[in-house]
Amino acid sequence: MLNKLSDTIYYLSHQDDRVRPTLGLVCGDQNSLIIDSGNSTQHAKEFLLEIEKLNVPPIKYLVITHANWDHFLGMNEFDATVIVNSQTNELLKEWQSYRFDDNSLQKYVNTNQMSAKCMEIIQADIPNRGSFKLNSPNVIFENTLTIDLGNKVCIIERIKSTHTDDSTIIYIPDEKVVFLGDSTNGRTTNSLYHFKQSLLLPMMKDIQKYDAEMFLIGHESICDSNKMNIYWEELTTASRVVKSTSLENAIECFKVENKRDPNDNELFFIQAFVNDRIVQS
Known part of the structure:
Protein backbone atom coordinates (compact mmCIF):
# COMPACT_ATOMS: atom_id res chain seq x y z
CA MET A 1 0.00 0.00 0.00
CA ARG A 99 23.83 -12.29 -17.67
CA PHE A 100 21.23 -13.49 -15.17
CA ASP A 101 21.15 -17.27 -15.57
CA ASP A 102 22.03 -19.33 -12.47
CA ASN A 103 25.58 -20.13 -13.56
CA SER A 104 26.40 -16.50 -14.28
CA LEU A 105 24.85 -15.29 -11.03
CA GLN A 106 26.86 -17.82 -9.03
CA LYS A 107 30.03 -16.69 -10.78
CA TYR A 108 29.33 -13.07 -9.82
CA VAL A 109 28.79 -14.12 -6.20
CA ASN A 110 32.01 -16.17 -6.19
CA THR A 111 33.99 -13.20 -7.51
CA ASN A 112 32.35 -10.71 -5.09
CA GLN A 113 30.64 -8.81 -7.90
CA MET A 114 27.28 -9.56 -6.33
CA SER A 115 26.06 -10.58 -2.88
CA ALA A 116 24.42 -13.93 -2.25
CA LYS A 117 21.29 -12.05 -1.12
CA CYS A 118 21.17 -10.18 -4.41
CA MET A 119 21.36 -13.47 -6.31
CA GLU A 120 18.55 -14.88 -4.16
CA ILE A 121 16.28 -11.91 -4.89
CA ILE A 122 17.03 -12.01 -8.61
CA GLN A 123 16.25 -15.73 -8.78
CA ALA A 124 12.97 -15.26 -6.90
CA ASP A 125 11.70 -11.96 -8.31
CA ILE A 126 12.98 -11.55 -11.87
CA PRO A 127 11.24 -13.93 -14.29
CA ASN A 128 12.62 -14.69 -17.77
CA ARG A 129 16.14 -14.24 -16.47
CA GLY A 130 17.57 -15.97 -19.52
CA SER A 131 16.70 -12.93 -21.65
CA PHE A 132 16.87 -10.21 -18.98
CA LYS A 133 19.20 -7.31 -19.77
CA TRP A 232 23.06 14.76 12.59
CA GLU A 233 23.91 15.65 16.19
CA GLU A 234 24.61 12.03 17.14
CA LEU A 235 26.75 11.52 14.05
CA THR A 236 28.82 14.66 14.53
CA THR A 237 29.24 14.08 18.27
CA ALA A 238 30.51 10.58 17.55
CA SER A 239 32.81 11.72 14.75
CA ARG A 240 34.47 14.41 16.87
CA VAL A 241 35.82 11.91 19.39
CA VAL A 242 37.31 9.44 16.89
CA LYS A 243 40.92 10.38 16.23
CA SER A 244 42.53 6.95 15.88
CA THR A 245 41.77 3.25 15.37
CA SER A 246 41.19 2.81 19.11
CA LEU A 247 37.56 2.31 20.11
CA GLU A 248 38.49 2.53 23.79
CA ASN A 249 40.17 5.91 23.33
CA ALA A 250 37.19 7.25 21.39
CA ILE A 251 34.70 6.18 24.07
CA GLU A 252 36.84 7.68 26.81
CA CYS A 253 37.13 10.92 24.83
CA PHE A 254 33.34 10.96 24.41
CA LYS A 255 32.83 10.62 28.16
CA VAL A 256 35.24 13.46 28.90
CA GLU A 257 33.80 15.81 26.28
CA ASN A 258 30.12 15.11 26.97
CA LYS A 259 30.23 14.19 30.66
CA ARG A 260 28.13 11.07 30.01
CA ASP A 261 28.26 7.67 28.35
CA PRO A 262 27.35 7.47 24.66
CA ASN A 263 23.85 6.20 23.91
CA ASP A 264 23.37 3.14 21.70
CA ASN A 265 23.22 5.14 18.48
CA GLU A 266 26.31 7.16 19.34
CA LEU A 267 28.20 3.99 20.28
CA PHE A 268 27.29 2.45 16.93
CA PHE A 269 28.48 5.56 15.09
CA ILE A 270 31.72 5.71 17.10
CA GLN A 271 32.47 2.12 16.08
CA ALA A 272 31.67 2.98 12.45
CA PHE A 273 34.04 5.97 12.48
CA VAL A 274 36.75 3.85 14.13
CA ASN A 275 36.20 1.29 11.39
CA ASP A 276 36.72 4.06 8.84
CA ARG A 277 40.09 4.82 10.40
CA ILE A 278 40.95 1.12 10.14
CA VAL A 279 39.85 1.03 6.47
CA GLN A 280 41.85 4.15 5.66
CA SER A 281 44.96 2.73 7.33
Missing part, protein backbone atom coordinates in the same frame (compact mmCIF):
# COMPACT_ATOMS: atom_id res chain seq x y z
CA LEU A 2 1.24 3.47 -0.88
CA ASN A 3 1.68 5.98 1.93
CA LYS A 4 0.35 9.47 1.21
CA LEU A 5 2.71 12.20 2.36
CA SER A 6 0.74 15.00 0.68
CA ASP A 7 -1.70 15.47 -2.20
CA THR A 8 1.22 15.14 -4.62
CA ILE A 9 3.78 12.89 -2.90
CA TYR A 10 3.46 9.19 -2.12
CA TYR A 11 5.90 6.48 -1.12
CA LEU A 12 6.09 2.71 -0.83
CA SER A 13 7.73 1.79 2.48
CA HIS A 14 10.98 -0.12 2.69
CA GLN A 15 10.97 -3.83 3.58
CA ASP A 16 14.32 -4.73 5.07
CA ASP A 17 13.58 -8.47 5.21
CA ARG A 18 13.24 -8.41 1.41
CA VAL A 19 16.00 -5.83 0.79
CA ARG A 20 13.44 -3.40 -0.62
CA PRO A 21 14.13 0.33 -0.25
CA THR A 22 11.60 3.13 -0.05
CA LEU A 23 10.24 4.08 -3.49
CA GLY A 24 8.81 7.53 -4.20
CA LEU A 25 6.15 9.09 -6.43
CA VAL A 26 5.93 12.84 -7.05
CA CYS A 27 2.99 14.18 -9.06
CA GLY A 28 2.65 17.47 -10.90
CA ASP A 29 -0.26 18.82 -12.91
CA GLN A 30 1.03 17.22 -16.11
CA ASN A 31 3.48 14.43 -15.24
CA SER A 32 4.70 12.20 -12.44
CA LEU A 33 8.21 11.26 -11.36
CA ILE A 34 9.36 8.03 -9.73
CA ILE A 35 12.25 7.83 -7.26
CA ASP A 36 14.10 4.52 -7.48
CA SER A 37 12.74 1.50 -9.33
CA GLY A 38 13.00 -1.27 -6.74
CA ASN A 39 15.17 -4.33 -6.33
CA SER A 40 13.52 -6.51 -8.98
CA THR A 41 10.87 -6.87 -11.63
CA GLN A 42 8.42 -8.04 -8.98
CA HIS A 43 9.09 -5.08 -6.68
CA ALA A 44 8.59 -2.63 -9.54
CA LYS A 45 5.36 -4.31 -10.69
CA GLU A 46 3.90 -4.17 -7.18
CA PHE A 47 4.72 -0.46 -7.01
CA LEU A 48 3.09 0.18 -10.39
CA LEU A 49 -0.04 -1.71 -9.35
CA GLU A 50 -0.38 0.57 -6.33
CA ILE A 51 0.11 3.66 -8.51
CA GLU A 52 -2.63 2.47 -10.87
CA LYS A 53 -5.09 2.77 -7.97
CA LEU A 54 -4.45 6.52 -7.86
CA ASN A 55 -5.69 9.16 -10.25
CA VAL A 56 -2.31 10.70 -11.03
CA PRO A 57 -0.71 12.11 -14.20
CA PRO A 58 1.33 9.70 -16.35
CA ILE A 59 4.79 8.69 -15.19
CA LYS A 60 7.32 10.53 -17.32
CA TYR A 61 10.54 10.35 -15.28
CA LEU A 62 12.41 7.84 -13.12
CA VAL A 63 15.36 8.98 -11.01
CA ILE A 64 17.82 6.38 -9.70
CA THR A 65 19.47 7.63 -6.49
CA HIS A 66 22.58 5.46 -6.76
CA ALA A 67 23.91 2.27 -8.33
CA ASN A 68 23.17 -0.21 -5.56
CA TRP A 69 21.23 -3.12 -7.05
CA ASP A 70 18.21 -2.85 -4.78
CA HIS A 71 17.49 0.64 -6.12
CA PHE A 72 17.66 -0.02 -9.87
CA LEU A 73 16.99 -3.64 -10.85
CA GLY A 74 13.28 -2.91 -11.42
CA MET A 75 14.12 -0.18 -13.93
CA ASN A 76 12.98 -2.03 -17.05
CA GLU A 77 9.36 -2.08 -15.87
CA PHE A 78 8.93 1.69 -16.16
CA ASP A 79 7.99 3.34 -19.44
CA ALA A 80 9.78 6.50 -18.40
CA THR A 81 12.83 8.69 -19.03
CA VAL A 82 15.47 7.27 -16.68
CA ILE A 83 17.69 9.91 -15.05
CA VAL A 84 21.03 9.21 -13.36
CA ASN A 85 24.17 11.16 -12.56
CA SER A 86 27.27 10.45 -14.65
CA GLN A 87 28.98 8.21 -12.09
CA THR A 88 25.84 6.14 -11.54
CA ASN A 89 25.71 5.71 -15.31
CA GLU A 90 29.27 4.35 -15.35
CA LEU A 91 28.50 1.91 -12.55
CA LEU A 92 25.34 0.70 -14.29
CA LYS A 93 27.32 -0.15 -17.43
CA GLU A 94 28.81 -3.15 -15.63
CA TRP A 95 25.33 -4.41 -14.75
CA GLN A 96 24.20 -3.94 -18.33
CA SER A 97 26.83 -6.49 -19.36
CA TYR A 98 25.66 -9.09 -16.82
CA LEU A 134 19.22 -4.07 -17.82
CA ASN A 135 18.21 -1.04 -19.87
CA SER A 136 20.41 2.02 -20.28
CA PRO A 137 19.48 5.36 -18.67
CA ASN A 138 18.17 8.12 -20.94
CA VAL A 139 19.40 11.31 -19.26
CA ILE A 140 22.81 11.64 -17.62
CA PHE A 141 23.55 14.77 -15.60
CA GLU A 142 26.69 15.96 -13.82
CA ASN A 143 25.74 17.98 -10.75
CA THR A 144 22.15 19.25 -10.74
CA LEU A 145 19.03 18.97 -12.84
CA THR A 146 15.63 20.65 -12.40
CA ILE A 147 12.45 18.97 -13.62
CA ASP A 148 9.05 20.71 -13.80
CA LEU A 149 6.15 18.24 -13.63
CA GLY A 150 3.61 21.04 -14.03
CA ASN A 151 3.45 23.38 -11.03
CA LYS A 152 5.70 20.87 -9.24
CA VAL A 153 9.45 21.40 -9.40
CA CYS A 154 11.92 18.67 -8.48
CA ILE A 155 15.57 19.56 -7.88
CA ILE A 156 17.82 16.59 -8.55
CA GLU A 157 21.38 16.86 -7.23
CA ARG A 158 24.40 14.65 -6.90
CA ILE A 159 25.84 15.17 -3.42
CA LYS A 160 28.79 14.09 -1.35
CA SER A 161 27.81 11.04 0.69
CA THR A 162 29.09 8.68 3.34
CA HIS A 163 27.30 5.80 1.56
CA THR A 164 28.38 5.88 -2.09
CA ASP A 165 30.34 8.23 -4.34
CA ASP A 166 27.40 8.50 -6.76
CA SER A 167 24.55 9.55 -4.46
CA THR A 168 21.66 11.62 -5.83
CA ILE A 169 18.93 13.32 -3.79
CA ILE A 170 15.59 14.79 -4.95
CA TYR A 171 14.18 17.92 -3.32
CA ILE A 172 10.62 19.17 -3.82
CA PRO A 173 10.71 22.84 -2.72
CA ASP A 174 7.00 23.63 -2.39
CA GLU A 175 6.49 20.56 -0.19
CA LYS A 176 9.78 20.91 1.73
CA VAL A 177 10.37 17.20 1.15
CA VAL A 178 13.66 15.53 0.23
CA PHE A 179 14.27 11.96 -0.88
CA LEU A 180 17.75 10.99 0.31
CA GLY A 181 18.10 7.46 -1.06
CA ASP A 182 20.76 5.78 1.09
CA SER A 183 23.04 8.81 1.07
CA THR A 184 23.10 9.32 4.85
CA ASN A 185 24.10 5.73 5.63
CA GLY A 186 27.55 4.23 5.95
CA ARG A 187 29.15 1.70 3.64
CA THR A 188 30.84 -1.69 3.97
CA THR A 189 34.47 -2.25 2.96
CA ASN A 190 36.35 -5.48 3.64
CA SER A 191 33.40 -6.62 5.80
CA LEU A 192 33.70 -3.49 7.98
CA TYR A 193 30.72 -1.15 8.20
CA HIS A 194 32.04 2.40 8.36
CA PHE A 195 31.10 6.04 7.95
CA LYS A 196 33.54 8.00 5.80
CA GLN A 197 34.60 10.58 8.35
CA SER A 198 36.01 12.97 5.75
CA LEU A 199 32.65 13.16 3.94
CA LEU A 200 30.34 13.65 6.91
CA LEU A 201 30.41 17.44 7.13
CA PRO A 202 30.44 17.99 3.32
CA MET A 203 27.42 15.69 3.04
CA MET A 204 25.56 17.52 5.79
CA LYS A 205 26.29 20.84 4.06
CA ASP A 206 24.92 19.52 0.75
CA ILE A 207 21.70 18.32 2.38
CA GLN A 208 21.11 21.04 4.96
CA LYS A 209 21.20 23.84 2.37
CA TYR A 210 17.69 22.71 1.41
CA ASP A 211 14.76 23.94 3.49
CA ALA A 212 13.30 20.49 4.17
CA GLU A 213 10.85 19.38 6.82
CA MET A 214 10.39 15.73 5.80
CA PHE A 215 13.17 13.32 4.87
CA LEU A 216 12.68 9.97 3.14
CA ILE A 217 15.60 7.56 3.50
CA GLY A 218 15.98 4.32 1.59
CA HIS A 219 15.88 1.86 4.47
CA GLU A 220 14.60 3.95 7.37
CA SER A 221 11.29 5.28 8.62
CA ILE A 222 10.36 8.73 7.39
CA CYS A 223 11.97 11.50 9.45
CA ASP A 224 10.80 14.98 10.31
CA SER A 225 13.30 17.79 10.84
CA ASN A 226 13.55 17.10 14.59
CA LYS A 227 14.50 13.45 14.08
CA MET A 228 16.93 14.41 11.34
CA ASN A 229 18.60 17.00 13.55
CA ILE A 230 19.04 14.40 16.29
CA TYR A 231 20.61 12.05 13.72
Whole structure:
Protein backbone atom coordinates (compact mmCIF):
# COMPACT_ATOMS: atom_id res chain seq x y z
CA MET A 1 0.00 0.00 0.00
CA LEU A 2 1.24 3.47 -0.88
CA ASN A 3 1.68 5.98 1.93
CA LYS A 4 0.35 9.47 1.21
CA LEU A 5 2.71 12.20 2.36
CA SER A 6 0.74 15.00 0.68
CA ASP A 7 -1.70 15.47 -2.20
CA THR A 8 1.22 15.14 -4.62
CA ILE A 9 3.78 12.89 -2.90
CA TYR A 10 3.46 9.19 -2.12
CA TYR A 11 5.90 6.48 -1.12
CA LEU A 12 6.09 2.71 -0.83
CA SER A 13 7.73 1.79 2.48
CA HIS A 14 10.98 -0.12 2.69
CA GLN A 15 10.97 -3.83 3.58
CA ASP A 16 14.32 -4.73 5.07
CA ASP A 17 13.58 -8.47 5.21
CA ARG A 18 13.24 -8.41 1.41
CA VAL A 19 16.00 -5.83 0.79
CA ARG A 20 13.44 -3.40 -0.62
CA PRO A 21 14.13 0.33 -0.25
CA THR A 22 11.60 3.13 -0.05
CA LEU A 23 10.24 4.08 -3.49
CA GLY A 24 8.81 7.53 -4.20
CA LEU A 25 6.15 9.09 -6.43
CA VAL A 26 5.93 12.84 -7.05
CA CYS A 27 2.99 14.18 -9.06
CA GLY A 28 2.65 17.47 -10.90
CA ASP A 29 -0.26 18.82 -12.91
CA GLN A 30 1.03 17.22 -16.11
CA ASN A 31 3.48 14.43 -15.24
CA SER A 32 4.70 12.20 -12.44
CA LEU A 33 8.21 11.26 -11.36
CA ILE A 34 9.36 8.03 -9.73
CA ILE A 35 12.25 7.83 -7.26
CA ASP A 36 14.10 4.52 -7.48
CA SER A 37 12.74 1.50 -9.33
CA GLY A 38 13.00 -1.27 -6.74
CA ASN A 39 15.17 -4.33 -6.33
CA SER A 40 13.52 -6.51 -8.98
CA THR A 41 10.87 -6.87 -11.63
CA GLN A 42 8.42 -8.04 -8.98
CA HIS A 43 9.09 -5.08 -6.68
CA ALA A 44 8.59 -2.63 -9.54
CA LYS A 45 5.36 -4.31 -10.69
CA GLU A 46 3.90 -4.17 -7.18
CA PHE A 47 4.72 -0.46 -7.01
CA LEU A 48 3.09 0.18 -10.39
CA LEU A 49 -0.04 -1.71 -9.35
CA GLU A 50 -0.38 0.57 -6.33
CA ILE A 51 0.11 3.66 -8.51
CA GLU A 52 -2.63 2.47 -10.87
CA LYS A 53 -5.09 2.77 -7.97
CA LEU A 54 -4.45 6.52 -7.86
CA ASN A 55 -5.69 9.16 -10.25
CA VAL A 56 -2.31 10.70 -11.03
CA PRO A 57 -0.71 12.11 -14.20
CA PRO A 58 1.33 9.70 -16.35
CA ILE A 59 4.79 8.69 -15.19
CA LYS A 60 7.32 10.53 -17.32
CA TYR A 61 10.54 10.35 -15.28
CA LEU A 62 12.41 7.84 -13.12
CA VAL A 63 15.36 8.98 -11.01
CA ILE A 64 17.82 6.38 -9.70
CA THR A 65 19.47 7.63 -6.49
CA HIS A 66 22.58 5.46 -6.76
CA ALA A 67 23.91 2.27 -8.33
CA ASN A 68 23.17 -0.21 -5.56
CA TRP A 69 21.23 -3.12 -7.05
CA ASP A 70 18.21 -2.85 -4.78
CA HIS A 71 17.49 0.64 -6.12
CA PHE A 72 17.66 -0.02 -9.87
CA LEU A 73 16.99 -3.64 -10.85
CA GLY A 74 13.28 -2.91 -11.42
CA MET A 75 14.12 -0.18 -13.93
CA ASN A 76 12.98 -2.03 -17.05
CA GLU A 77 9.36 -2.08 -15.87
CA PHE A 78 8.93 1.69 -16.16
CA ASP A 79 7.99 3.34 -19.44
CA ALA A 80 9.78 6.50 -18.40
CA THR A 81 12.83 8.69 -19.03
CA VAL A 82 15.47 7.27 -16.68
CA ILE A 83 17.69 9.91 -15.05
CA VAL A 84 21.03 9.21 -13.36
CA ASN A 85 24.17 11.16 -12.56
CA SER A 86 27.27 10.45 -14.65
CA GLN A 87 28.98 8.21 -12.09
CA THR A 88 25.84 6.14 -11.54
CA ASN A 89 25.71 5.71 -15.31
CA GLU A 90 29.27 4.35 -15.35
CA LEU A 91 28.50 1.91 -12.55
CA LEU A 92 25.34 0.70 -14.29
CA LYS A 93 27.32 -0.15 -17.43
CA GLU A 94 28.81 -3.15 -15.63
CA TRP A 95 25.33 -4.41 -14.75
CA GLN A 96 24.20 -3.94 -18.33
CA SER A 97 26.83 -6.49 -19.36
CA TYR A 98 25.66 -9.09 -16.82
CA ARG A 99 23.83 -12.29 -17.67
CA PHE A 100 21.23 -13.49 -15.17
CA ASP A 101 21.15 -17.27 -15.57
CA ASP A 102 22.03 -19.33 -12.47
CA ASN A 103 25.58 -20.13 -13.56
CA SER A 104 26.40 -16.50 -14.28
CA LEU A 105 24.85 -15.29 -11.03
CA GLN A 106 26.86 -17.82 -9.03
CA LYS A 107 30.03 -16.69 -10.78
CA TYR A 108 29.33 -13.07 -9.82
CA VAL A 109 28.79 -14.12 -6.20
CA ASN A 110 32.01 -16.17 -6.19
CA THR A 111 33.99 -13.20 -7.51
CA ASN A 112 32.35 -10.71 -5.09
CA GLN A 113 30.64 -8.81 -7.90
CA MET A 114 27.28 -9.56 -6.33
CA SER A 115 26.06 -10.58 -2.88
CA ALA A 116 24.42 -13.93 -2.25
CA LYS A 117 21.29 -12.05 -1.12
CA CYS A 118 21.17 -10.18 -4.41
CA MET A 119 21.36 -13.47 -6.31
CA GLU A 120 18.55 -14.88 -4.16
CA ILE A 121 16.28 -11.91 -4.89
CA ILE A 122 17.03 -12.01 -8.61
CA GLN A 123 16.25 -15.73 -8.78
CA ALA A 124 12.97 -15.26 -6.90
CA ASP A 125 11.70 -11.96 -8.31
CA ILE A 126 12.98 -11.55 -11.87
CA PRO A 127 11.24 -13.93 -14.29
CA ASN A 128 12.62 -14.69 -17.77
CA ARG A 129 16.14 -14.24 -16.47
CA GLY A 130 17.57 -15.97 -19.52
CA SER A 131 16.70 -12.93 -21.65
CA PHE A 132 16.87 -10.21 -18.98
CA LYS A 133 19.20 -7.31 -19.77
CA LEU A 134 19.22 -4.07 -17.82
CA ASN A 135 18.21 -1.04 -19.87
CA SER A 136 20.41 2.02 -20.28
CA PRO A 137 19.48 5.36 -18.67
CA ASN A 138 18.17 8.12 -20.94
CA VAL A 139 19.40 11.31 -19.26
CA ILE A 140 22.81 11.64 -17.62
CA PHE A 141 23.55 14.77 -15.60
CA GLU A 142 26.69 15.96 -13.82
CA ASN A 143 25.74 17.98 -10.75
CA THR A 144 22.15 19.25 -10.74
CA LEU A 145 19.03 18.97 -12.84
CA THR A 146 15.63 20.65 -12.40
CA ILE A 147 12.45 18.97 -13.62
CA ASP A 148 9.05 20.71 -13.80
CA LEU A 149 6.15 18.24 -13.63
CA GLY A 150 3.61 21.04 -14.03
CA ASN A 151 3.45 23.38 -11.03
CA LYS A 152 5.70 20.87 -9.24
CA VAL A 153 9.45 21.40 -9.40
CA CYS A 154 11.92 18.67 -8.48
CA ILE A 155 15.57 19.56 -7.88
CA ILE A 156 17.82 16.59 -8.55
CA GLU A 157 21.38 16.86 -7.23
CA ARG A 158 24.40 14.65 -6.90
CA ILE A 159 25.84 15.17 -3.42
CA LYS A 160 28.79 14.09 -1.35
CA SER A 161 27.81 11.04 0.69
CA THR A 162 29.09 8.68 3.34
CA HIS A 163 27.30 5.80 1.56
CA THR A 164 28.38 5.88 -2.09
CA ASP A 165 30.34 8.23 -4.34
CA ASP A 166 27.40 8.50 -6.76
CA SER A 167 24.55 9.55 -4.46
CA THR A 168 21.66 11.62 -5.83
CA ILE A 169 18.93 13.32 -3.79
CA ILE A 170 15.59 14.79 -4.95
CA TYR A 171 14.18 17.92 -3.32
CA ILE A 172 10.62 19.17 -3.82
CA PRO A 173 10.71 22.84 -2.72
CA ASP A 174 7.00 23.63 -2.39
CA GLU A 175 6.49 20.56 -0.19
CA LYS A 176 9.78 20.91 1.73
CA VAL A 177 10.37 17.20 1.15
CA VAL A 178 13.66 15.53 0.23
CA PHE A 179 14.27 11.96 -0.88
CA LEU A 180 17.75 10.99 0.31
CA GLY A 181 18.10 7.46 -1.06
CA ASP A 182 20.76 5.78 1.09
CA SER A 183 23.04 8.81 1.07
CA THR A 184 23.10 9.32 4.85
CA ASN A 185 24.10 5.73 5.63
CA GLY A 186 27.55 4.23 5.95
CA ARG A 187 29.15 1.70 3.64
CA THR A 188 30.84 -1.69 3.97
CA THR A 189 34.47 -2.25 2.96
CA ASN A 190 36.35 -5.48 3.64
CA SER A 191 33.40 -6.62 5.80
CA LEU A 192 33.70 -3.49 7.98
CA TYR A 193 30.72 -1.15 8.20
CA HIS A 194 32.04 2.40 8.36
CA PHE A 195 31.10 6.04 7.95
CA LYS A 196 33.54 8.00 5.80
CA GLN A 197 34.60 10.58 8.35
CA SER A 198 36.01 12.97 5.75
CA LEU A 199 32.65 13.16 3.94
CA LEU A 200 30.34 13.65 6.91
CA LEU A 201 30.41 17.44 7.13
CA PRO A 202 30.44 17.99 3.32
CA MET A 203 27.42 15.69 3.04
CA MET A 204 25.56 17.52 5.79
CA LYS A 205 26.29 20.84 4.06
CA ASP A 206 24.92 19.52 0.75
CA ILE A 207 21.70 18.32 2.38
CA GLN A 208 21.11 21.04 4.96
CA LYS A 209 21.20 23.84 2.37
CA TYR A 210 17.69 22.71 1.41
CA ASP A 211 14.76 23.94 3.49
CA ALA A 212 13.30 20.49 4.17
CA GLU A 213 10.85 19.38 6.82
CA MET A 214 10.39 15.73 5.80
CA PHE A 215 13.17 13.32 4.87
CA LEU A 216 12.68 9.97 3.14
CA ILE A 217 15.60 7.56 3.50
CA GLY A 218 15.98 4.32 1.59
CA HIS A 219 15.88 1.86 4.47
CA GLU A 220 14.60 3.95 7.37
CA SER A 221 11.29 5.28 8.62
CA ILE A 222 10.36 8.73 7.39
CA CYS A 223 11.97 11.50 9.45
CA ASP A 224 10.80 14.98 10.31
CA SER A 225 13.30 17.79 10.84
CA ASN A 226 13.55 17.10 14.59
CA LYS A 227 14.50 13.45 14.08
CA MET A 228 16.93 14.41 11.34
CA ASN A 229 18.60 17.00 13.55
CA ILE A 230 19.04 14.40 16.29
CA TYR A 231 20.61 12.05 13.72
CA TRP A 232 23.06 14.76 12.59
CA GLU A 233 23.91 15.65 16.19
CA GLU A 234 24.61 12.03 17.14
CA LEU A 235 26.75 11.52 14.05
CA THR A 236 28.82 14.66 14.53
CA THR A 237 29.24 14.08 18.27
CA ALA A 238 30.51 10.58 17.55
CA SER A 239 32.81 11.72 14.75
CA ARG A 240 34.47 14.41 16.87
CA VAL A 241 35.82 11.91 19.39
CA VAL A 242 37.31 9.44 16.89
CA LYS A 243 40.92 10.38 16.23
CA SER A 244 42.53 6.95 15.88
CA THR A 245 41.77 3.25 15.37
CA SER A 246 41.19 2.81 19.11
CA LEU A 247 37.56 2.31 20.11
CA GLU A 248 38.49 2.53 23.79
CA ASN A 249 40.17 5.91 23.33
CA ALA A 250 37.19 7.25 21.39
CA ILE A 251 34.70 6.18 24.07
CA GLU A 252 36.84 7.68 26.81
CA CYS A 253 37.13 10.92 24.83
CA PHE A 254 33.34 10.96 24.41
CA LYS A 255 32.83 10.62 28.16
CA VAL A 256 35.24 13.46 28.90
CA GLU A 257 33.80 15.81 26.28
CA ASN A 258 30.12 15.11 26.97
CA LYS A 259 30.23 14.19 30.66
CA ARG A 260 28.13 11.07 30.01
CA ASP A 261 28.26 7.67 28.35
CA PRO A 262 27.35 7.47 24.66
CA ASN A 263 23.85 6.20 23.91
CA ASP A 264 23.37 3.14 21.70
CA ASN A 265 23.22 5.14 18.48
CA GLU A 266 26.31 7.16 19.34
CA LEU A 267 28.20 3.99 20.28
CA PHE A 268 27.29 2.45 16.93
CA PHE A 269 28.48 5.56 15.09
CA ILE A 270 31.72 5.71 17.10
CA GLN A 271 32.47 2.12 16.08
CA ALA A 272 31.67 2.98 12.45
CA PHE A 273 34.04 5.97 12.48
CA VAL A 274 36.75 3.85 14.13
CA ASN A 275 36.20 1.29 11.39
CA ASP A 276 36.72 4.06 8.84
CA ARG A 277 40.09 4.82 10.40
CA ILE A 278 40.95 1.12 10.14
CA VAL A 279 39.85 1.03 6.47
CA GLN A 280 41.85 4.15 5.66
CA SER A 281 44.96 2.73 7.33
